[in-house]
Amino acid sequence: xxxxxxxxxxxxxxxxxxxxxxxxxxxxAVLASVIAPHSPxxxxxxxxxxxxxxxxxxxSDLIGRDVLSRLLYASRVSLxxxxxxxxxxxxxxxxxxxxxxxxxxxxxxxxxxxxDMVLAFPPLVIVLVVVSLVGPSIGSVIVVLGGLTWPTxxxxxxxxxxxxxxQEFTLAARVVGARDRAIIVRxxxxxxxxxxxxxxxxxxxxxxxSEAALSFIGLGVQPPTPSWxxxxxxxQSLTILRxxxxxxxxxxxxxxxxxxxxxxxxxxxxxxLDPRSWL
Amino acid sequence: MIVFALRRAxxxxxxxxxxxxxTYALINAAPGNAVTMLADPLxxxxxxxxxxxxxxLDAPIWVRYVLWLGQILTGNxxxxxxxxxxxxxxxxxxxxxxxxLMAAALLIAYVVGIPLGVFVAxxxxxxxxxxxxxxxxxxxxxxxxxxxxxxxxxxxLQLNWLPPSGQYTLGGSRSLGDLLTHLVMPAAILALNYLxxxxxxxRGSVLEVLGQDYVRTxxxxxxxxxxxxxxxxxxNALLPIITLAGLQVPSLFAGAVIxxxxxxxxxxxxxAIQAIGARDYPVLxxxxxxxxxxxxxxNLVADLLYGVADPRVRLS
Numbered sequence: 001x002x003x004x005x006x007x008x009x010x011x012x013x014x015x016x017x018x019x020x021x022x023x024x025x026x027x028x029a030v031l032a033s034v035i036a037p038h039s040p041x042x043x044x045x046x047x048x049x050x051x052x053x054x055x056x057x058x059x060s061d062l063i064g065r066d067v068l069s070r071l072l073y074a075s076r077v078s079l080x081x082x083x084x085x086x087x088x089x090x091x092x093x094x095x096x097x098x099x100x101x102x103x104x105x106x107x108x109x110x111x112x113x114x115x116d117m118v119l120a121f122p123p124l125v126i127v128l129v130v131v132s133l134v135g136p137s138i139g140s141v142i143v144v145l146g147g148l149t150w151p152t153x154x155x156x157x158x159x160x161x162x163x164x165x166x167q168e169f170t171l172a173a174r175v176v177g178a179r180d181r182a183i184i185v186r187x188x189x190x191x192x193x194x195x196x197x198x199x200x201x202x203x204x205x206x207x208x209x210s211e212a213a214l215s216f217i218g219l220g221v222q223p224p225t226p227s228w229x230x231x232x233x234x235x236q237s238l239t240i241l242r243x244x245x246x247x248x249x250x251x252x253x254x255x256x257x258x259x260x261x262x263x264x265x266x267x268x269x270x271x272x273l274d275p276r277s278w279l
Numbered sequence: 280m281i282v283f284a285l286r287r288a289x290x291x292x293x294x295x296x297x298x299x300x301x302t303y304a305l306i307n308a309a310p311g312n313a314v315t316m317l318a319d320p321l322x323x324x325x326x327x328x329x330x331x332x333x334x335x336l337d338a339p340i341w342v343r344y345v346l347w348l349g350q351i352l353t354g355n356x357x358x359x360x361x362x363x364x365x366x367x368x369x370x371x372x373x374x375x376x377x378x379x380l381m382a383a384a385l386l387i388a389y390v391v392g393i394p395l396g397v398f399v400a401x402x403x404x405x406x407x408x409x410x411x412x413x414x415x416x417x418x419x420x421x422x423x424x425x426x427x428x429x430x431x432x433x434x435x436l437q438l439n440w441l442p443p444s445g446q447y448t449l450g451g452s453r454s455l456g457d458l459l460t461h462l463v464m465p466a467a468i469l470a471l472n473y474l475x476x477x478x479x480x481x482r483g484s485v486l487e488v489l490g491q492d493y494v495r496t497x498x499x500x501x502x503x504x505x506x507x508x509x510x511x512x513x514x515n516a517l518l519p520i521i522t523l524a525g526l527q528v529p530s531l532f533a534g535a536v537i538x539x540x541x542x543x544x545x546x547x548x549x550x551a552i553q554a555i556g557a558r559d560y561p562v563l564x565x566x567x568x569x570x571x572x573x574x575x576x577x578n579l580v581a582d583l584l585y586g587v588a589d590p591r592v593r594l595s
């Protein structure tokens with residue numbers, strides 16, 4: 001079944017392109033210290049605000065740091081926030097969603113009201129408030145995003161478990177005397193893998209966008225650490241926006257392309273693991 | 280219908296209470312309080328404690344929560360730590376600008392999104408369909424503030440067609456035309472995400488309805504395709520849009536916060552971000568609470584409207 005799914009995924013050309021792009025970004029993030037022409041923190045006193053040149057391929061920023069090097073190093077921040085925040089969210093969401101969907105009844109009702117409460121807060125607003133309380137840093141952005149975005153995957157997993165628990169193989173597992181825990185983890189979870197992966201990809205895309213927005217407002221990753229979001233902060237000044245596009249266009253495109261690639265991969269996974277979409 | 284409405288409304292009460300609880304707990308987790316903000320840095324510990332007592336900050340947290348909840352219910356959202364003015368009128372003065380922005384964005388999303396969704400649905404797997412799908416993905420993947428900067432760069436700074444920021448020209452006539460030229464860019468940016476989702480949703484919904492038996496019946500009666508599509512299929516296909524609107528209220532509001540920041544739009548988002556900068560917790564608490572309440576009420580209204588539009592929902 002996995003081989004068939006892989007074959008279907010490979011037929012989704014945009015998903016494959018997205019996967020290749022993400023692999024490239026991951027390599028860049030891992031090898032940033034090797035491939036970056038300069039240190040992301042070093043100030044070149046001969047080149048403040050200089051346009052792209054052979055010394056600085058993407059130019060330099062307001063205080064003379066190399067934009068390309070900062071862009072490459074920033075991929076580390078954005079990717080780790082995307083991956084870690086989404087892992088936290090999916091872990092919490094899958095655990096609670098599986099419990100709610102499997103047991104139903106009052107436990108389900110309580111958990112669903114809890115997700116309703118968290119979902120009632122506009123996503124970015126609540127993240128802004130919490131980050132401003134705990135203090136902005138890479139760690140706090142990851143924990144806050146992960147800790148507040150789990151209801152999405154929780155709902156998806158719950159819905160999957162609600163239908164899985166009614167199927168014969170669940171009954172069969174129960175008949176041979178499997179415990180609840182074994183049924184939830186060993187028998188049902190592999191069947192819920194598709195929705196979980198889709199939720200994870202959506203979560204990662206959302207986390208990268210949220211980090212960028214938070215850093216843009218000044219409440220995310222703090223300078224001098226480069227992140228794609230905080231590299232755009234300077235563009236809030238109309239003069240810089242008008243005269244120095246090399247400072248703000250590359251990080252913006254980096255966010256756009258990375259998130260787009262993740263969304264294509266997510267769509268590819270959904271198509272590949274959902275046989276109905278091929279009927 | 281009344282039973283359905285009451286049952287649906289009843290489950291929002293615990294959610295709203297939970298929202299107040301979470302909001303209050305959050306703000307109390309904050310380092311520092313009004314005294315840190317207001318007191319003279321040279322004040323003695325004794326003076327600080329007297330001040331805390333005067334402000335009621337030394338009572339147990341549940342007492343402060345219950346008092347706060349009681350005040351909220353009577354419309355008293357407290358006083359801003361910064362301006363010492365009551366929060367509610369301050370907030371209400373910022374609300375219309377945000378609602379204006381959200382309404383304009385919704386309008387753009389529907390006026391463009393619904394026809395486009397229907398258009399590509401009847402041309403499934405065509406070139407149009409693929410291009411639209413591709414751009415829908417771009418739409419949900421673009422950071423709104425980046426696209427906002429691009430639009431400002433192109434339309435305000437290079438072409439000089441539109442003002443880069445604000446709601447009205449400073450010292451201008453505050454006319455409707457002036458408002459619209461300021462509104463078009465932020466509204467388009469805010470609409471983008473929702474537009475992309477609407478197109479995908481309408482497309483899927485129309486395709487599903489077109490596959491149903493009653494559509495085949497309509498076709499086999501010999502009705503023209505236009506009539507089948509617009510008179511029979513579309514009515515049912517557009518029903519889920521009501522739910523979608525309810526579900527999208529939170530992200531629309533969150534999007535407005537960022538959009539307002541980019542375009543210096545004087546709404547709730549700017550108000551909240553200023554409050555964060557100034558550690559103005561009564562304001563922050565109120566904005567968070569009011570936005571969450573808007574979301575819960577928005578979902579309730581959407582569900583009730585769906586119940587009115589589609590009687591099947593009321594039975595389940």
